[in-house]
Amino acid sequence: MANLVETAAKVGKFNKLLQLAETAQIVDTLKSADIFTLFAPTDEAFAKLPDGTLDALQKDIPTLKKVLTYHVAFGDVRAEDLVQIEEAETLEGSVLAIDSTNGVIKVNDTNITQTDIVADNGVIHVIDHVLIPAMVAGK
Template identity: 35%
Template structure:
């Protein structure tokens, strides 16, 4: 019997880390963790991180601030500025143009799950699935969650793999997992 991400999402301990270590680039958000309580929304948390300025600009350009500030619950796989920097030159600037709002919205909503899923729940789904589990996103993408060396990874529709570098940043309307690669829809 397959259990969905939504089913296990609430059955985890808030604030649990799945053997994640704090790499360079995630330290600012982690440091902000000590100063921010779970009373802040996902958007407020991301806006307080100097490692997520590109993500916040993209969320604003896509008109998703109000949605991601809503009651949720949401799980957001939040790419860092460095993750956006891995995209081909000019990609971010092109996506931020008003005429590309639909494409930007699609990419961003493919980083959002309509449930609060802590890393322990995701790890259990991966284990129960024999090493992988499909993750359905708000944007209609289906990514594959896997685990390697105690770290959760997501593979997108184009074969790119993002690693969760900071897990379980519990917020008032869901949870943030920081990732090191922008996930893209299947082409």
Template identity: 40%
Template sequence: MKILSKLSIAAAAALMTTAVFAANPDVGGAAMFENKNIVENAVNSADHTTLVAAVKAADLVDTLQSAGPFTVFAPVNAAFDALPAGTVDTLLKPENKDTLTKVLTGHVVAGKVSAADLVSKIKQSKDGFYHFQAVSGDALSAQMRGRKVYIYDESGNASLVTIADVNQSNGIIHVVDKVLLPK
């Protein structure tokens, strides 16, 4: 009986240690730290340099460093590169700050929504989609195709969640492969 008790305690300790110290996935070749905020982590990702430049141009750094919590669907550089030629350069111009802000806040949801939360809400829905709203006011939807989660913008464009559940001190990031655009 003493052996079983020691094994149970050791197994429980190992399980708790694994859960507590489970590492965030790397993003863009960089470690992501749960004790850093969204901006502090994003600046280290080689895959998010365009997003970081856009966040700076839209003056959203302070917002995304605040307490939140926020859920950010973070498009990779290739997602911005896939937009029509000149789109990013145009959005980054000071005179287009309002449009840039609308596009970027269309990737942000108030609160911390994990991949498990998204899947649960999708499964509870009647139409196979979880419908929710970005802080920009734009409608977003999540759907599962097989084991993959896609986020849809108002025009019905789908963006695949390629890396889920990157925990931050002020929320969570899900890396996506397309830019979500307002209608």
């Protein structure tokens, strides 16, 4: 198998996420032996950001790092676990709200469109929007 970064690259729809992870210098963290759950926005999810948001993030590396680490939860949290929990602590330091209603799993208000892409050091869940931590959104 492969680590989270290699696994995300193989899936092929996380190019922007991987590029931004390089920029924010969190690739080594995602490749490490530590176990994480990555809520991974697709390239399409990044395209949904308001005009100028992505450019602004790429120019503000500390904020970009906060946004990206907000997508990384501690531990290997599979779909079967997500339906049993209400929140997940992130590497960024905040907590994500997890909701499972009528077979739909959401993180904050964002749909998880695919679950359980397994890597050596964790699991990837595909999401359809970029998650923005409250402290960044309130800027």
